[in-house]
C-alpha cells in the first residue's frame with residue numbers, strides 16, 4: 187500500500203503500479219466471477235474484467251428481457267456465459283451482487299442458497315449489508331463478504347476504461363472467511379479497472395455515497411441550478427442567457443478548469459470582478475446549505491433514506507413514475523433550453 191498525503195492527512199491507498207493486473211490475474215486464476223445483474227454497473231464491470239482476461243459469467247433474470255438481450259449483444263452466450271441468476275450464482279466462486287439495491291432485498295432468499303462455502307459475495311454499495319434490518323441481507327458465515335464501489339457511474343467505469351484511464355473505487359471487507367478476502371477484493375478492484383483503491387467500511391461507503399448523490403453530485407446540483415435559472419428568468423432574462431449563465435458555462439468551461447487544476451485555478455482564470463464576488467458569496471452559500479446537508483446526513487444515518495428507496499423503487503410500476511419525473515425534468519423550460527443550446531454547439535455543425 188502506498189501512503190499518500192491527502193491535504194495533510196495520510197491515507198493508505200492501493201495503486202495500480204503496486205497491484206498490476208497481472209497480479210490480479212494470478213490471485214483470481216481459479217475463480218469464476220459471476221456478475222448478477224446486467225443493468226448499469228454489471229455490464230461495465232463485466233466487460234472490463236472480460237477485456238482484462240478474467241473468467242466472467244453473467245446471471246440475469248431472463249424476464250428482464252432488455253438486460254438479457256443487452257448481455258447477448260455484448261457477446262455473452264446463453265448456456266455458456268449467460269445464465270438465469272441462480273444458475274450463475276451456483277457456478278460462480280465470486281458472486282458480484284449488482285442488481286439494483288431494492289432487487290438485492292427481493293431476490294436474496296433465492297440467492298443465498300446458491301452460495302457455496304468459501305465463495306466471495308461482492309457488493310458495489312454498502313447498502314444491503316449496512317441496512318440489514320430493512321433488507322434482510324445477512325450472509326452466511328462461511329463466505330467472504332467484500333466491496334468494491336466505483337465512485338462514478340457504470341457508464342464512466344466502461345468509457346474511462348476504454349479511454350485508458352479509470353474511476354477510483356473504495357473497498358471494504360465485511361467478513362473474511364477464507365483468509366483471502368483482502369487479496370480477492372484488491373484483485374477485483376484492479377480487474378474492473380479502478381484508478382486507485384481507497385479503504386472504507388460498508389457503513390462509511392453507504393453513508394458517504396447516499397450523501398454525495400443526494401447532495402453535490404445530483405440533488406443539490408439540480409436544485410441550485412433550478413433556483414438560479416428561476417431568479418434570472420423572473421428578472422426578465424432570456425432562456426438563452428439564463429441557461430448559458432447557469433449550466434453551459436459551467437459544463438463547457440469552468441468545471442473543466444476545476445477538474446484540471448482545482449477550484450483556485452478556476453478562480454485564477456476568471457476576472458478579478460468574478461473572483462471578488464465569488465470569494466465573498468461562497469461563504470453565504472456554504473452557510474445557507476450547511477443545515478440542509480446536516481439534515482441529509484441524519485436522514486441517511488437513521489435509515490430514512492433507505493426506507494424511502496426500498497418503499498418506492500421496489501414497486502412494479504416504479505419505472506413508470508420514475509420516467510414521468512424524468513420527463514417532467516427534461517420537458518421543463520430550463521432543460522429544453524439546454525437541449526437547444528447543445529444543438530448549437532459548433533461540433534454539431536451549426537454555423
Ligand SMILES: NC(=O)C1=CN([C@@H]2O[C@H](COP(=O)(O)OP(=O)(O)OC[C@H]3O[C@@H](n4cnc5c(N)ncnc54)[C@H](O)[C@@H]3O)[C@@H](O)[C@H]2O)C=CC1
Pocket residue numbers: 222223224225226227228246247250253283284285286287289292293310311313335336337338339340341
Ligand atoms: N448505477 C451506477 O453507476 C452505480 C451503482 N452502484 C451500485 O451497484 C449496484 C447495481 O446498481 P445498478 O447497476 O445501478 O443497478 P440497476 O438498477 O441498473 O440494476 C438493474 C438490474 O437489476 C435487475 N433486477 C431489477 N429488479 C429485479 C428483480 N426483481 N429480480 C431480478 N433482477 C432484478 C435488472 O434486471 C438489472 O439487471 C447497486 O448496489 C448500486 O448502488 C454503485 C456505483 C454506481
Ligand SMILES: CC(=O)[C@](C)(O)C(=O)O
Pocket residue numbers: 336337338339340395399403
Ligand atoms: C454513480 C454513483 O456512484 C452513484 C451516484 O452513487 C449511484 O449511481 O448510485
Ligand SMILES: [Mg+2]
Pocket residue numbers: 336337338395399
Ligand atoms: Mg456512488
Ligand SMILES: [Mg+2]
Pocket residue numbers: 395396399
Ligand atoms: Mg450511489
